[in-house]
Amino acid sequence: MATEKVASWAVNLSYSSLSAEVVQAAVSSFYNWVGCAIGGATHPTTTTAYEALTPFFGKPTSTLLGLKGARTDASHAALINGIASHVHDYDDTHLATIIHPTGPVASALFAQSEAIGTVKGEDFILALVAGIEAECKLGMGVWPKHYDIGWHITSTVGSIGAAVAVGKLLKLQTVPMQHAISIAATQVTGLREMFGTDTKSFHVGRAAQNGLLAAVLASRGYTGSLQAIEAPRGWARVVSVSNTVDDEIASLGSQWEIARNAFKPFPCGIVVHPVIDGCIQLHRELQADCIAADAIERAEVRVHPLVLELTGKKTPQDGLQAKFSVYHGGAIGLVFGKAGPAQYEDKVVQSTEIVTVRDKISATADDSLGADETEITLFLKNGKTVVKHVKHAVGSVQVPMTTAQLEDKFVDQVSLVLGADGAKSASEACWALQSSQSVASLAEGL
Amino acid sequence: MATEKVASWAVNLSYSSLSAEVVQAAVSSFYNWVGCAIGGATHPTTTTAYEALTPFFGKPTSTLLGLKGARTDASHAALINGIASHVHDYDDTHLATIIHPTGPVASALFAQSEAIGTVKGEDFILALVAGIEAECKLGMGVWPKHYDIGWHITSTVGSIGAAVAVGKLLKLQTVPMQHAISIAATQVTGLREMFGTDTKSFHVGRAAQNGLLAAVLASRGYTGSLQAIEAPRGWARVVSVSNTVDDEIASLGSQWEIARNAFKPFPCGIVVHPVIDGCIQLHRELQADCIAADAIERAEVRVHPLVLELTGKKTPQDGLQAKFSVYHGGAIGLVFGKAGPAQYEDKVVQSTEIVTVRDKISATADDSLGADETEITLFLKNGKTVVKHVKHAVGSVQVPMTTAQLEDKFVDQVSLVLGADGAKSASEACWALQSSQSVASLAEGL
Structure with a gap:
């Protein structure tokens, strides 16, 4: 029936x-x-x-x-x-x-x-x-x-x-x-x-x-x-x-x-959103420290296992592939404080600055985290270390746009x-x- | 590959x-x-x-x-x-x-x-x-x-x-x-x-x-x-x-x-073809005995079990349903000696003559028969009984058109x-x- x-x-x-x-x-x-x-x-x-x-x-x-x-x-x-x-x-x-x-x-x-x-x-x-x-x-x-x-x-x-x-x-x-x-x-x-x-x-x-x-x-x-x-x-x-x-x-x-x-x-797989959200927050909070490729030593992100399964692409070659890369998502968040269609254009994905930052990001699966959760640890060249915890990414039920x-x-x-x-x-x-x-x-x- | x-x-x-x-x-x-x-x-x-x-x-x-x-x-x-x-x-x-x-x-x-x-x-x-x-x-x-x-x-x-x-x-x-x-x-x-x-x-x-x-x-x-x-x-x-x-x-x-x-x-499910083939052969062989609704007492067909599973519709109401009726297939074969699109038009499916003959046909599943095989026993009102065995229907690999x-x-x-x-x-x-x-x-x- x-x-x-x-x-x-x-x-x-x-x-x-x-x-x-x-x-x-x-x-x-x-x-x-x-x-x-x-x-x-x-x-x-x-x-x-x-x-x-x-x-x-x-x-x-x-x-x-x-x-x-x-x-x-x-x-x-x-x-x-x-x-x-x-x-x-x-x-x-x-x-x-x-x-x-x-x-x-x-x-x-x-x-x-x-x-x-x-x-x-x-x-x-x-x-x-x-x-x-x-x-x-x-x-x-x-x-x-x-x-x-x-x-x-x-x-x-x-x-x-x-x-x-x-x-x-x-x-x-x-x-x-x-x-x-x-x-x-x-x-x-x-x-x-x-x-x-x-x-x-x-x-x-x-x-x-x-x-x-x-x-x-x-x-x-x-x-x-x-x-x-x-x-x-x-x-x-x-x-x-x-x-x-x-x-x-x-x-x-x-x-x-x-x-x-x-x-x-953000114009990419939803599982990347917590990382992007956290990186954008870091960009805003740390602007004074000049978040650019040169300023970043490395970043570690802990994510729900699904994130790496679906979006674990380390070296995306173009905009389409970048949608399946948590590393690209993190990089544009840190560098631009923004992740719109412009940040997924091929020329951005292939740019030296983004490739450099992307390669400085490592990701670890942690099944104690929710699918819309992440913890990012950012190590700056100036010796500073900042931890950002995102409990629910923007766009989730808890934090709607x-x-x-x-x-x-x-x-x-x-x-x-x-x-x-x-x-x-x-x-x-x-x-x-x-x-x-x-x-x-x-x-x-x- | x-x-x-x-x-x-x-x-x-x-x-x-x-x-x-x-x-x-x-x-x-x-x-x-x-x-x-x-x-x-x-x-x-x-x-x-x-x-x-x-x-x-x-x-x-x-x-x-x-x-x-x-x-x-x-x-x-x-x-x-x-x-x-x-x-x-x-x-x-x-x-x-x-x-x-x-x-x-x-x-x-x-x-x-x-x-x-x-x-x-x-x-x-x-x-x-x-x-x-x-x-x-x-x-x-x-x-x-x-x-x-x-x-x-x-x-x-x-x-x-x-x-x-x-x-x-x-x-x-x-x-x-x-x-x-x-x-x-x-x-x-x-x-x-x-x-x-x-x-x-x-x-x-x-x-x-x-x-x-x-x-x-x-x-x-x-x-x-x-x-x-x-x-x-x-x-x-x-x-x-x-x-x-x-x-x-x-x-x-x-x-x-x-x-x-x-x-x-014939323009219908392939499993009905042996019965149609046999009935057309009977029509041709028995034309002298006038194969029409009035002349037929009843007919028994033995078929592969799949025939009844796929085309066991007893009382089709129109041409589309008739394609899934071994009874309609047998009836048009006996009455017209032909089974083309014209014999699957609604008006033929609904005609008194075809409905009458269709209702005189009974079908039995017999798993000793091949899918392209049938045995038809036709009882005429004049007392004559004719058996037609079709080993391979026309259109099969063995008997191509x-x-x-x-x-x-x-x-x-x-x-x-x-x-x-x-x-x-x-x-x-x-x-x-x-x-x-x-x-x-x-x-x-x-």
């Missing part, structure tokens, strides 16, 4: 049943997604996909964010905005499952809203919430075995979330919504083996496209299985060896997953593409989503 | 290394695919997809087979021709794995060949062979566990086969070909749970689109994992609990899978859409693939 339950819940969800907290979480999620998509628009992974697929582009109904007013059909816009939104590993995180929930869902929804042309902000928010709740609950239902086996959970459940969101936008009834879920569920996109390559962010865009396609087909009567999720050979059993879907979806509408969505302060930090992050990314004025007006337009009379008009302003 | 080995084998394959038998198998596979795609073009599953996705269509470079000269971008043409080619369950079968190999590969290849515009028949054949060999060898490497778990193997490996074929057409070198395989492998499309719904044939079209997209992205430098197939969390281990890929790909170029491709004489039978099948399907003259000229054009100077010109003739 899971397929029917999710479909029926989403179909019956009304805007008036959303609390102010849920609406705010949806607006923040959308806001962060736009910033990331614009910030990622000029990344080679995005522009290569854009150029390669141009021969297939259809009627230009939908904006390619950050690409100077370029437009294409809704399906390709979903794909390319989805890639852009994930390419810096800077998007949001549903911490219970490490799903990045908004990328697949909003990329599909935004593109289709523009194609429709008359979607109000409130309807967009409602569909976004429906999609993200379905996505995260189903993800929780197969977590962690699904991820352990090797699936990139963001895109595998993202396809389904995108289908539910676009299905809600298209006002599907329960049975067609079940078919939409089904057509999305059968497109299981995303192997973790692709991490560290262009294909990782492709997953997010493709999930958006999968879900959009599924909802559009279902809206015209296309059929899948009505028991796609729970059947003996259905999605849950094929993609995971554990299945608690029924338990998780029981709390649809009472425990809101979007309210637990966190935003990344503030609205001001989220805005800094947005402007930081968007300015690189649209300039300072463009970034400011884009920020205002996105914060005003709730009162927008037309998402298409909002898109024009970006 | 599997990813590199498959890529490098495909990249280095030359037309001169293909035997006459392999070339003939490729031409027959293409020929059968065109017939199925034209025959499936007017099926509601195909036309619904066509209509639903029209808003996304791009520049019309590529033919939608059987849709009166309609054209769209190569990606959507791959999707829609792929759906059409599988919708009647009438396409080819690699019997060792029950992969239907040509649908995903040819649908991608044909669409992209037209978009390129200058592809010769020989280059098309070479790419088709490369794609089908890669597809079937990888399929054999995860068969049967992959299928048992619940994956629709035709589309899961079809994505990879399509990528290799289009990659070959685009003259990718080994490393980009590895990336193409990788980007295709990460899009694992197709759950068996969708069998009996529109989404089953969607899988074939989507696999074609997945592979085309992968090859086009890789041709522009997009990266995936170079060890996509064999890595610890690579494709083979994620999608199957058994993995003999290395063993299977060792025979690339010596044991040709395309030469083992079989063509279906003849060229004449393949041509009858083609004309039978294509006439319904293009008329008798159109079918005849289409048949001639497709048989002449090898000497074609331009696949795009050949397509215009369809």
Whole structure:
């Protein structure tokens, strides 16, 4: 009954049943997604996909964010905005499952809203919430075995979330919504083996496209299985060896997953964040001692074992590899006191200063530490030694990003593409989503 | 090393290394695919997809087979021709794995060949062979566990086969070909749970689109994992609990899978074929006794247990359900002496005559029989009893379809859409693939 339950819940969800907290979480999620998509628009992974697929582009109904007013059909816009939104590993995180929930869902929804042309902000928010709740609950239902086996959970459940969101936008009834879920569920996109390559962010865009396609087909009567999720050979059993879907979806509408969505302060794997946070704090506190390559003798960091397993790359060669290097993360924190997209550009990763500092950092796994915790000991050439303990990194549940930090992050990314004025007006337009009379008009302003 | 080995084998394959038998198998596979795609073009599953996705269509470079000269971008043409080619369950079968190999590969290849515009028949054949060999060898490497778990193997490996074929057409070198395989492998499309719904044939079209997209992205430098197939969390281990890929790909170029491709004489699950074959033989032999509903007392069929497990539907309500009914298969064989698409139309499935005969047929599982074997005992009202034993059904390895039978099948399907003259000229054009100077010109003739 899971397929029917999710479909029926989403179909019956009304805007008036959303609390102010849920609406705010949806607006923040959308806001962060736009910033990331614009910030990622000029990344080679995005522009290569854009150029390669141009021969297939259809009627230009939908904006390619950050690409100077370029437009294409809704399906390709979903794909390319989805890639852009994930390419810096800077998007949001549903911490219970490490799903990045908004990328697949909003990329599909935004593109289709523009194609429709008359979607109000409130309807967009409602569909976004429906999609993200379905996505995260189903993800929780197969977590962690699904991820352990090797699936990139963001895109595998993202396809389904995108289908539910676009299905809600298209006002599907329960049975067609079940078919939409089904057509999305059968497109299981995303192997973790692709991490560290262009294909990782492709997953997010493709999930958006999968879900959009599924909802559009279902809206015209296309059929899948009505028991796609729970059947003996259905999605849950094929993609995971554990299945608690029924338990998780029981709390649809009472425990809101979007309210637990966190935003990344730094554009890299979340396990590196404590080290970056601590190093930035050290940079700020020790500026008087001139934290530069010359001033540092060495640094020792103690981290949760997962940090070295996932991000233990000692000598990253470019920006993409640097996202998987706790050493690079520590170095940019110490040297720049900042870790934005600019600090993950290839030229920074390859610069003598950063390479020098990076090589002075050693890391040790310590399973007494939490995943969002670290202890850094910095030895300076002047003989001074400083210890910095980070109990919970910024961006964690305990220390969420503030609205001001989220805005800094947005402007930081968007300015690189649209300039300072463009970034400011884009920020205002996105914060005003709730009162927008037309998402298409909002898109024009970006 | 599997990813590199498959890529490098495909990249280095030359037309001169293909035997006459392999070339003939490729031409027959293409020929059968065109017939199925034209025959499936007017099926509601195909036309619904066509209509639903029209808003996304791009520049019309590529033919939608059987849709009166309609054209769209190569990606959507791959999707829609792929759906059409599988919708009647009438396409080819690699019997060792029950992969239907040509649908995903040819649908991608044909669409992209037209978009390129200058592809010769020989280059098309070479790419088709490369794609089908890669597809079937990888399929054999995860068969049967992959299928048992619940994956629709035709589309899961079809994505990879399509990528290799289009990659070959685009003259990718080994490393980009590895990336193409990788980007295709990460899009694992197709759950068996969708069998009996529109989404089953969607899988074939989507696999074609997945592979085309992968090859086009890789041709522009997009990266995936170079060890996509064999890595610890690579494709083979994620999608199957058994993995003999290395063993299977060792025979690339010596044991040709395309030469083992079989063509279906009837548009339904292959396990029903022995019963249909036997009933058609009875119809021909007993025409003097007037095999009609009134003349038949009852019929008993003994079949391999799998037949009832997969196609035991007693009272199919429409053409799609009838494909999973050994009773319908027997009835049309007895009454019409024929089992083509026309005998699977809804109105035939619902007709009083067929329902009456169907209800007179009983089936018993007998595990002493082979999967392509049956024994039918027909009791006539005139007191006569006839027993028909089919050792190997037509279309099996032992009793392959003849060229004449393949041509009858083609004309039978294509006439319904293009008329008798159109079918005849289409048949001639497709048989002449090898000497074609331009696949795009050949397509215009369809």
